Each structure stands twice: as structure tokens, then as C-alpha cells.
Amino acid sequence: VPSKHVKDEL
């Protein structure tokens, strides 16, 4: 599974 990089966490 390709890693979706969303940095919306702490």
C-alpha cells in the first residue's frame, strides 16, 4: 500500500 503522507496529526 503506498504511504499517503498527510501531516495533520500532533
Next chain:
Amino acid sequence: MNAFRLLADLTHLLSIIILLVKIRTTKSCAGISLKTQDLYVLVFISRYLDLFTRPLSLYNTPFKLVFLATSITIVYYMRYHKVVKQTYNKDSDTFKHYFLILPCAVLAFFINPKFTFIEVLWSFSIYLEAVAILPQLVLLQSSSNIDNLTGNYVFMLGAYRALYLLNWIYRFFAEDVVRWIPWIAGLVQTALYADFFYYYIKSWRNNERLKLP
């Protein structure tokens, strides 16, 4: 945003409040590892550099600022406050925390979402956070009695990442979000607390004082 995530962040915040209450009201940091607290300052500074590069968020930005400010405040109390610093168990806080930093830096250099300064530092902070509790756990193991506030602090701090695991499972199914780096690090982080959780719950059920064997 889902309930697990919100609960996780509030638990994290609560753990810090518990620690600050302990330090301010009892004027004591007995049982608290300065090495772990040092590592958290490093974790937050390296992770939240994006405060300068990303658009502000009504939810994330205040949390980031609070985590930065409180971690620095705690270290300041433990190092410099006239009364508090004398209660620090320096001789029991023996973990060589510097040895955690280099492996995390090397790992971040090779395993990151993107090879940029901000992303490598972000990865470093995720890896370092996973193991930052180790000096604290070692200190607790050498303490003959652990006061309630310290026990609750460590419990909340561990529970926060466990709740993030639930948040990640939820997001995987609901939003199709896949993020290997925080997942694996978060799993390691939570696993390190397994022993502590066991004895914490046991002492709570038996109504006894928490003590680690």
C-alpha cells in the same frame, strides 16, 4: 477528526497538566526523569518546526505551542527552580539517554517520507518519542514507592499513543490513510508501556500503592 484522536490529544494534554500540578503544588519532581523530559523538548522542537512552514490550524497550532511551552517549563523547573531541583532523583536517573538520539537520527536519515530538512527532523521526532519514556521507566523501577501523580502521569502519557493507534485504525478504514512511520513507531511506543500498564491496573484494582518489580 474522530473521537479517538480528540481523546488521545486531550489525554496527552492531561498527562502534562498532571505533571505540572505535581511540580507546582508539591514543589517536587521526585520520581520524574529529567532525561525523559529533555528528550520531549527535543521531540517537540524537531517535530513542530513546521509551525513556521505550514498554515496555522485552529486545532493543531495551539496544541503544538502548548506542548513546546510546557515541556520547556518542566525542564526549567527541574533544572533551575530553587526548591524543585533539590527533589530530583539524580542518582537514580541513570539511563544513558544520549545513546537514544544517534540511532534515531540515523534511522530518520534513511527512513523518512521525503529527504528534506523538515521531514527528516519530523521522522527523528517520531522515532525519538517512541523511546523517550525509557529513562522514566528505568527511574520508576528503582523507586520503592511511586506517588499517585507520577503514576497517573506515566499512565496518561502511555494511554495517549495507544489511543492514537485506535485513531489510525479508524482512519485507515474511514479515510484510507496509510502512514507506516508513525504507525510502527507508535506501536513500539505503546508496547514499551505494556509492563507499566499491567502493574498500574493491578495496583488500581487491588487498591494498593503502585510499585514496579
